[in-house]
Amino acid sequence: MSILVTGGAGYIGIHTVAELIAHQEEVVVVDNLGLGHREAVQALNVPLYEVDIRDRDKMISIMKNHQVDTVVHFAAFSQVGESVRLPLKYYQNNVAGTTELLAAMVEAGVLRIVFSSTAATYGEPEATPIVESHPKHPTNPYGETKLAIERMLHWSAEAHGMQSVSLRYFNAAGAHPDLPIGEHHANESHLIPIVLQTALGLRQKVTVFGTDYPTQDGSCIRDYIHVMDLASAHRLAVQKLRSEHAGAVAYNLGIGKGYSVIEVIDTSRAVTKREIPVEWGTRREGDPAVLIASPDLAKQALHWSPTYLELSSIIASAWAWHLNHPNGYKS
Numbered sequence: 001m002s003i004l005v006t007g008g009a010g011y012i013g014i015h016t017v018a019e020l021i022a023h024q025e026e027v028v029v030v031d032n033l034g035l036g037h038r039e040a041v042q043a044l045n046v047p048l049y050e051v052d053i054r055d056r057d058k059m060i061s062i063m064k065n066h067q068v069d070t071v072v073h074f075a076a077f078s079q080v081g082e083s084v085r086l087p088l089k090y091y092q093n094n095v096a097g098t099t100e101l102l103a104a105m106v107e108a109g110v111l112r113i114v115f116s117s118t119a120a121t122y123g124e125p126e127a128t129p130i131v132e133s134h135p136k137h138p139t140n141p142y143g144e145t146k147l148a149i150e151r152m153l154h155w156s157a158e159a160h161g162m163q164s165v166s167l168r169y170f171n172a173a174g175a176h177p178d179l180p181i182g183e184h185h186a187n188e189s190h191l192i193p194i195v196l197q198t199a200l201g202l203r204q205k206v207t208v209f210g211t212d213y214p215t216q217d218g219s220c221i222r223d224y225i226h227v228m229d230l231a232s233a234h235r236l237a238v239q240k241l242r243s244e245h246a247g248a249v250a251y252n253l254g255i256g257k258g259y260s261v262i263e264v265i266d267t268s269r270a271v272t273k274r275e276i277p278v279e280w281g282t283r284r285e286g287d288p289a290v291l292i293a294s295p296d297l298a299k300q301a302l303h304w305s306p307t308y309l310e311l312s313s314i315i316a317s318a319w320a321w322h323l324n325h326p327n328g329y330k331s
Helices: 011-022 038-044 056-065 080-085 087-108 141-160 191-199 227-243 261-272 296-302 311-324
Strands: 002-006 026-030 068-073 112-118 163-169 171-173 206-209 224-226 248-253 278-281
Touching: 002 011, 011 026, 011 038, 011 068, 011 227, 026 056, 056 068, 056 087, 068 087, 068 227, 080 087, 080 141, 087 141, 112 141, 112 227, 141 163, 141 248, 163 227, 171 227, 171 311, 191 206, 191 261, 191 311, 206 261, 224 227, 224 311, 227 248, 227 296, 248 296, 261 311
Parallel strands: 002 026, 002 068, 068 112, 112 163, 163 248, 171 224, 206 278
Antiparallel strands: none
């Protein structure tokens, strides 16, 4: 039996592929390579199908030919700002794409899926740390599409017996400590790589969006989790689905501690020992002041625990990747 990873050529996807392989799983990757990187998959020497998940016939064929028993689903657009400008693009890709994927899974008899969800499903939280039972009021179309998919998984469990674990990430960061894979986006929007690209001289400055939030230094606070800790949670979620009848469940993935934008910049200066110029900007629409996870439910249900607990260690692993791959996979 094998695991099908959609979007497996992307940042979190390829690190999860590496984690699964390290635990002797057979893995096959499907990615249309619109955002993913062929070079990342080639580095791990696993089968790659350049296929859109909306191609139902091809997806059914891949699942049957590789005797897939579980899908780990990353394929999605994930830029919050873009989703506000182009909401229909996000519904077409994320929601319609997942609808086709689930239909193919049902037809192929594959009824287990681990879904890459997001903390954006909560919107502006009513309290922190955020627990899974908190209200979900997304403030952008990206979060809305992920929440819609979670609801689709619930009803797929009712109708088809689909078993699912949705993992609501907070802020993924870092890189694999040994393999030549890391974070590379064509239009980078994540804070830590932007900061490190500035340290490398690839950017002139880092813009801090908002200095008047109700936090200790006025900048946003986020819960940063190492990508390999995310990857291990996906592997453990697969094990859970294989060993028990889960229904449709969802867990937060974070370390339970928040760091401000300014703390990230200061820590990056300490790790890189380089100057990182800063520009002060205004708030971005849809940015909550504080997002911190309560990971207790994931720890209990998945027997999972993050290993990178300090921001400096997360940034150090990302810095090693950027130093060796200043142009990402184009290096």
